[in-house]
Amino acid sequence: MPSDLDPAIAALERRREEALSTAAELERTINTLCKEAGYAPRYTEAASSNSTRVTQISDDTFYGMKQTPAMRMYLEMRKAQNLGPATTRDIFDALKQGGYVFEAKTDDIAMVGMRALLRTQPAVFHRLPQGTWGLSSWYPDAKKPKEETQKENGTGQEGRRRF
Numbered sequence: 001m002p003s004d005l006d007p008a009i010a011a012l013e014r015r016r017e018e019a020l021s022t023a024a025e026l027e028r029t030i031n032t033l034c035k036e037a038g039y040a041p042r043y044t045e046a047a048s049s050n051s052t053r054v055t056q057i058s059d060d061t062f063y064g065m066k067q068t069p070a071m072r073m074y075l076e077m078r079k080a081q082n083l084g085p086a087t088t089r090d091i092f093d094a095l096k097q098g099g100y101v102f103e104a105k106t107d108d109i110a111m112v113g114m115r116a117l118l119r120t121q122p123a124v125f126h127r128l129p130q131g132t133w134g135l136s137s138w139y140p141d142a143k144k145p146k147e148e149t150q151k152e153n154g155t156g157q158e159g160r161r162r163f
Helices: 006-037 067-080 088-097 107-119 146-153
Strands: 125-127 133-135
Touching: 006 067, 067 088, 067 107, 067 125, 067 133, 088 107, 107 125
Parallel strands: none
Antiparallel strands: 125 133
16 A cells, blocks of 8 residues: 655665665775775675665656766666666666656757766766766776876877967
């Protein structure tokens, strides 16, 4: 029987999932740093993996969420199901199915905006050579995109000297 508290429970469950996801990412980062420093990992894979992950998309899975956490959550759901990276269309369709409300006039415009968001957040999302998207944390040793590497080295357009 539905209760008036169902929306609050669903919202708190989503916040819990986000917090667990953030904690797992921090644990993986700490383990990577420990490995680089020559130390043993501080967290086991079992401790950092969330065994109660949401893997089914319901009508309100992404409702009320911000777009980046919603996309991240969807990609983590795919990873938990061993589906791996997703196309832009897969991500868009899943968010829409899960109740995410795009603030665009049409689906085409919403997808263009989502694609731009994926491209401009390389610390979160990583584009694979096949054109699919995964989380950057899945590929810690992957090379950074060319323009990002140039900016770091000062060899990009803004780093060139003009005579």
